[in-house]
Amino acid sequence: MKIVRIETFVCHARMRNWVFVKVITDQPGLFGWGEATLEWHTRSIVGAIEDLSHLIVGEDPTRVEHLWQMMYRQHFWHGNGVIRSTAIAGIDLALWDILGKIHAVPCHKLWGGPVRDYIRLYCHLGGGRLENFYETPVDNAKQFADLAGQAVADGFTAFKSMAVPPTMPIEGLRALSVAEACVLSMREAVGDGIDIMVDCHARPSPAMGMQFAKVLDKFGLYFFEEPCWPENIASLAAINAAVATPIATGERLTHLAAFRDLFAVRGCEICQLDITHCGGFTESRRIAALADAHRIALAPHNPQGPVSTAASLEFGFSQPSYIICESVHNDVPWRQDIVEEGFTIDPKTRTVLPNSRPGLGITINEAEISKHPFEQEIPQRVFYRDGAVGDW
Numbered sequence: 001m002k003i004v005r006i007e008t009f010v011c012h013a014r015m016r017n018w019v020f021v022k023v024i025t026d027q028p029g030l031f032g033w034g035e036a037t038l039e040w041h042t043r044s045i046v047g048a049i050e051d052l053s054h055l056i057v058g059e060d061p062t063r064v065e066h067l068w069q070m071m072y073r074q075h076f077w078h079g080n081g082v083i084r085s086t087a088i089a090g091i092d093l094a095l096w097d098i099l100g101k102i103h104a105v106p107c108h109k110l111w112g113g114p115v116r117d118y119i120r121l122y123c124h125l126g127g128g129r130l131e132n133f134y135e136t137p138v139d140n141a142k143q144f145a146d147l148a149g150q151a152v153a154d155g156f157t158a159f160k161s162m163a164v165p166p167t168m169p170i171e172g173l174r175a176l177s178v179a180e181a182c183v184l185s186m187r188e189a190v191g192d193g194i195d196i197m198v199d200c201h202a203r204p205s206p207a208m209g210m211q212f213a214k215v216l217d218k219f220g221l222y223f224f225e226e227p228c229w230p231e232n233i234a235s236l237a238a239i240n241a242a243v244a245t246p247i248a249t250g251e252r253l254t255h256l257a258a259f260r261d262l263f264a265v266r267g268c269e270i271c272q273l274d275i276t277h278c279g280g281f282t283e284s285r286r287i288a289a290l291a292d293a294h295r296i297a298l299a300p301h302n303p304q305g306p307v308s309t310a311a312s313l314e315f316g317f318s319q320p321s322y323i324i325c326e327s328v329h330n331d332v333p334w335r336q337d338i339v340e341e342g343f344t345i346d347p348k349t350r351t352v353l354p355n356s357r358p359g360l361g362i363t364i365n366e367a368e369i370s371k372h373p374f375e376q377e378i379p380q381r382v383f384y385r386d387g388a389v390g391d392w
């Protein structure tokens with residue numbers, strides 16, 4: 001059996017262009033789907049996949065680890081920059097999809113079978129509609145409370161908010177007060193039985209991240225995400241040690257050694273690896289094993305398209321330390337036209353029952369994708385009050 005071709009399909013979905021990867025074999029009808037979506041880098045990803053295809057076309061698709069090693073190591077530059085690691089992930093996911101199809105089992109059964117009965121989902125405020133999640137002003141606590149109530153009405157028992165404003169490296173009390181009022185308002189709206197998460201999007205400096213973490217600690221957040229840049233692992237460790245709230249990070253790390261360094265300093269309690277950015281299932285399984293050794297939980301980053309979601313769920317059914325999966329359901333109204341999924345979501349509880357179809361269990365509708373051709377993603381840029389550049 002041989003890989004004969006790798007194709008990419010770009011599907012414009014407002015904030016992102018979903019990049020779907022199709023690995024086609026010489027066996028009639030046997031192919032696999034992956035996803036390599038990387039917002040604002042769509043052309044680079046499509047080109048990187050084309051570069052990689054020269055290494056593995058003609059090879060046996062069932063030698064997944066061997067092909068991963070080729071893709072990671074055989075172009076001199078190790079595949080750990082985000083473009084290359086995302087491109088590798090797209091192909092790697094498709095190879096596992098093929099392997100599942102060959103053996104007629106879902107991917108999670110290739111790795112020892114399901115370790116849980118269901119997976120819990122959490123949403124963004126607004127369900128993935130970018131205006132609600134990213135553009136609700138932090139001084140509008142009531143709107144946060146209203147959106148929180150809507151998430152609960154939609155069946156979710158956990159949701160994530162961006163309740164921390166962009167701040168200059170040092171700011172005074174006001175930014176802290178508005179964040180505090182915002183989280184208090186959401187907590188009062190939903191009560192203690194719902195889990196609230198706050199994502200800082202790595203906007204704060206270590207000093208501001210520490211202050212936000214301390215002021216919000218009393219609300220019992222489920223986790224507090226990216227309180228400073230991912231590069232500042234000593235500061236992540238200091239914040240994680242200073243508060244009771246578990247710190248979450250990892251969506252911008254792309255390879256095993258980066259997670260090794262993060263875990264070694266106890267930079268988080270929750271590892272938010274993104275399966276589509278850190279080399280696919282092959283590398284994610286190594287990262288998960290390393291997290292297990294540190295008793296660090298897994299909650300994958302998954303705001304992309306439907307193949308990423310199917311992959312994040314297959315992974316979750318195979319990983320004991322997996323606690324919850326990020327989900328978006330309201331980013332574009334035609335999301336479900338693109339994919340037929342093997343798993344089922346209970347809309348009352350937003351929990352997922354496992355897929356029983358082979359591989360990732362998905363069917364992708366190529367004709368529907370063609371209705372949404374590439375468009376440049378909308379920029380999301382932050383400038384501080386004085387005009388200096390900030391982080392989104």
Ligand SMILES: [Mg+2]
Nearest residue numbers: 199201225251
């Ligand atoms: Mg995040």
